[in-house]
Amino acid sequence: MSSKDLMLGRIRAALGDTAPPAGIPRDYRGDRVADLDLLVHRLEDYRAVVHRGVPIAETVAALAPAPLVVPPGIDPAWLPDGVKVLPDEGLSADTLAVAGGVLTAATVAVAETGTIVLDGSPDQGRRIISLLPDLHICVVRADQVVASVPEALTRLDPGRPLTWISGPSATSDIELNRVEGVHGPRRLHVILTEALS
Amino acid sequence: MTTFLGMPTTAPRGVGNLRGDEPFPAAARKALGNAQLRRNLGHATTTIRAKSGAVIGELPDWQELRTAGSALKADTMARLPELLVQLEEKVTAAGGVVHWAADANEANRIVTELVQATGHDRVIKVKSMATQEIGLNEALEAAGIEPVETDLAELIVQLGHDKPSHILVPAIHRNRAEIREIFLREMPGVDPALTDEPVILAGAARRYLRETFLSTKVAVSGANFAIAETGTLAVLESEGNGRMCLTLPETLITVMGIEKLVPTWQDLEVFLQLLPRASTGERMNPYTSMWTGVTPGDGPQNFHLVLLDNGRSAVLADEVGRQALHCIRCSACLNVCPVYERTGGHAYGSVYPGPIGAVLSPQLTGVEDNASLPYASSLCGACFDACPVKIDIPSILVHLRNEVPHPRAEQAVMASAAYTMDHPKLYAAAQHAAKLSRFSGRRLPPPFNGWTASRDLPEPPPETFRDWWAKR
Numbered sequence: 323m324s325s326k327d328l329m330l331g332r333i334r335a336a337l338g339d340t341a342p343p344a345g346i347p348r349d350y351r352g353d354r355v356a357d358l359d360l361l362v363h364r365l366e367d368y369r370a371v372v373h374r375g376v377p378i379a380e381t382v383a384a385l386a387p388a389p390l391v392v393p394p395g396i397d398p399a400w401l402p403d404g405v406k407v408l409p410d411e412g413l414s415a416d417t418l419a420v421a422g423g424v425l426t427a428a429t430v431a432v433a434e435t436g437t438i439v440l441d442g443s444p445d446q447g448r449r450i451i452s453l454l455p456d457l458h459i460c461v462v463r464a465d466q467v468v469a470s471v472p473e474a475l476t477r478l479d480p481g482r483p484l485t486w487i488s489g490p491s492a493t494s495d496i497e498l499n500r501v502e503g504v505h506g507p508r509r510l511h512v513i514l515t516e517a518l519s
Numbered sequence: 520m521t522t523f524l525g526m527p528t529t530a531p532r533g534v535g536n537l538r539g540d541e542p543f544p545a546a547a548r549k550a551l552g553n554a555q556l557r558r559n560l561g562h563a564t565t566t567i568r569a570k571s572g573a574v575i576g577e578l579p580d581w582q583e584l585r586t587a588g589s590a591l592k593a594d595t596m597a598r599l600p601e602l603l604v605q606l607e608e609k610v611t612a613a614g615g616v617v618h619w620a621a622d623a624n625e626a627n628r629i630v631t632e633l634v635q636a637t638g639h640d641r642v643i644k645v646k647s648m649a650t651q652e653i654g655l656n657e658a659l660e661a662a663g664i665e666p667v668e669t670d671l672a673e674l675i676v677q678l679g680h681d682k683p684s685h686i687l688v689p690a691i692h693r694n695r696a697e698i699r700e701i702f703l704r705e706m707p708g709v710d711p712a713l714t715d716e717p718v719i720l721a722g723a724a725r726r727y728l729r730e731t732f733l734s735t736k737v738a739v740s741g742a743n744f745a746i747a748e749t750g751t752l753a754v755l756e757s758e759g760n761g762r763m764c765l766t767l768p769e770t771l772i773t774v775m776g777i778e779k780l781v782p783t784w785q786d787l788e789v790f791l792q793l794l795p796r797a798s799t800g801e802r803m804n805p806y807t808s809m810w811t812g813v814t815p816g817d818g819p820q821n822f823h824l825v826l827l828d829n830g831r832s833a834v835l836a837d838e839v840g841r842q843a844l845h846c847i848r849c850s851a852c853l854n855v856c857p858v859y860e861r862t863g864g865h866a867y868g869s870v871y872p873g874p875i876g877a878v879l880s881p882q883l884t885g886v887e888d889n890a891s892l893p894y895a896s897s898l899c900g901a902c903f904d905a906c907p908v909k910i911d912i913p914s915i916l917v918h919l920r921n922e923v924p925h926p927r928a929e930q931a932v933m934a935s936a937a938y939t940m941d942h943p944k945l946y947a948a949a950q951h952a953a954k955l956s957r958f959s960g961r962r963l964p965p966p967f968n969g970w971t972a973s974r975d976l977p978e979p980p981p982e983t984f985r986d987w988w989a990k991r
């Protein structure tokens with residue numbers, strides 16, 4: 323007997339004639355309208371820096387990360403002149419680890435939790451590029467912002483690799499206080515722009 | 520009773536970390552003598568309760584979310600066979616390989632052979648209760664493979680040659696000064712000028728592990744959730760060590776208890792709201808990674824999922840006790856438990872401490888192997904109120920007490936020992952009596968003498984509970 327058959331047999335024996343509950347009560351909130359001010363507050367509360375209504379290239383230039391890693395599908399208009407740009411065409415981990423920063427787009431942002439989600443689309447790139455550089459600059463459009471987690475899930479494709487980011491890398495492992503800065507990027511800057519017209 | 524193959528079976532002896540070396544009351548008394556431990560725990564659990572309470576208070580629908588979470592878990596358990604098969608199909612279709620492990624020995628053998636097949640002799644690990652439960656690190660070491668724990672708290676435990684004492688924060692029993700000492704003593708290449716500032720300690724861990732992350736080709740992880748409908752796995756974490764393990768290596772091996780399933784993608788909306796607020800007291804943990812099989816050109820190109828039973832089917836066979844499998848390992852029940860706060864996690868013997876450990880460990884091993892754990896509670900009910908999926912831990916405790924092979928008198932005394940830990944006045948009286956009783960053969964007076972009559976009473980701590988309580 324395979325272990326699979328053995329385990330399934332044991333589970334069926336354990337369950338006997340247990341019936342599932344008649345239904346799942348879903349009386350929690352959903353389908354709400356996103357509040358951009360709340361998103362800004364929540365991002366800042368977890369030590370992300372938010373830039374709102376500013377020109378993207380100038381903001382990136384002011385942060386001056388060099389070299390700046392970008393995914394292959396990045397919007398060229400976001401790239402400032404005079405900053406050394408490293409497009410990701412299979413950059414090595416060692417190269418990424420010493421880069422000055424990375425610039426990506428996002429797929430969804432969740433106002434209530436201060437979360438941005440990347441899904442590996444061409445303007446967001448491989449997961450590794452937003453992980454190894456110490457500074458992550460992420461551009462979020464207003465129409466990508468949703469109110470809460472339920473609305474975010476309906477917009478996401480589970481078949482893609484997803485990274486949910488809520489503030490910079492942190493730990494609560496020392497006396498249960500949140501301390502920023504362990505293995506992921508220690509600085510997170512979010513540039514919030516207008517909706518696509 | 521004859522066993523046949525299809526019978527639900529408890530976790531085997533001689534492997535893994537579900538059984539302690541001594542009964543709870545004896546281990547707890549030792550812990551009660553450690554004032555530093557109690558101070559560290561008291562500080563940490565007070566902090567987390569305040570943080571968690573504040574962010575839960577922001578959600579007007581917290582109770583509705585708990586109700587949905589509870590129902591979803593009951594539904595998952597009732598349909599576990601079909602959902603597991605569905606998960607296997609979806610993971611396989613997305614390029615992953617699914618393995619079934621009936622117990623700890625089988626899971627350890629599968630993972631060891633998978634690592635050996637890669638030709639590498641080091642793995643990076645992201646904190647996983649399941650792999651601690653089965654003693655995977657010990658099994659890998661026996662095969663000449665070095666497991667490197669990358670979670671800060673796990674690293675503190677591993678470098679300190681220590682044992683985890685909390686589900687979420689395994690080094691909760693260590694304060695910053697102790698962590699600094701461990702790093703100075705055990706971390707190769709550490710800056711001798713290291714201070715005990717948390718941010719400096721975190722920076723030391725970052726430097727120490729970076730090269731290991733960049734050069735290790737195999738990772739082992741656990742999973743917080745697995746979506747049957749899509750084959751998606753989710754790991755929630757804070758530091759980014761999880762992202763490193765799930766992204767950088769060539770091969771990823773995930774070990775997951777069969778109870779971690781969630782039926783549909785939409786159902787995640789409930790658990791992603793419940794877990795971070797109940798566990799770290801955050802609106803959302805800094806990083807959550809989700810992946811489905813293998814993504815060409817992004818992340819590990821070999822993905823193995825090991826589905827673990829190891830006694831879970833036996834838990835499922837108990838109609839009262841099976842709710843313990845609904846646990847999403849948030850650790851809220853530990854943080855509110857007056858007994859845990861006094862004794863710490865080590866006293867429970869198993870990798871699962873606190874109220875959830877008191878109901879889960881005896882069921883996974885069979886109550887005869889963890890007979891004192893159902894008494895490691897005063898039945899105050901705080902755990903039930905705190906649990907984001909509404910597990911009725913007090914009722915399971917009472918149920919398990921009826922199954923324990925102890926004489927009635929002994930049961931009553933063990934229950935009262937936990938009860939008094941929750942009631943400082945009684946405890947002070949009992950300890951005062953114990954101090955006096957040093958002169959009379961180290962026996963406790965009634966009603967506390969049942970348990971000690973047949974056993975030597977350890978030296979009572981020089982500071983009584985009430986003395987300590989008064990100083991806080």
Ligand code: SF4
Pocket residue numbers: 845846847848849850851852853875902905906907908909910
């Ligand atoms: S039993 Fe409930 S409160 Fe305790 S760890 Fe599990 S989910 Fe959290």
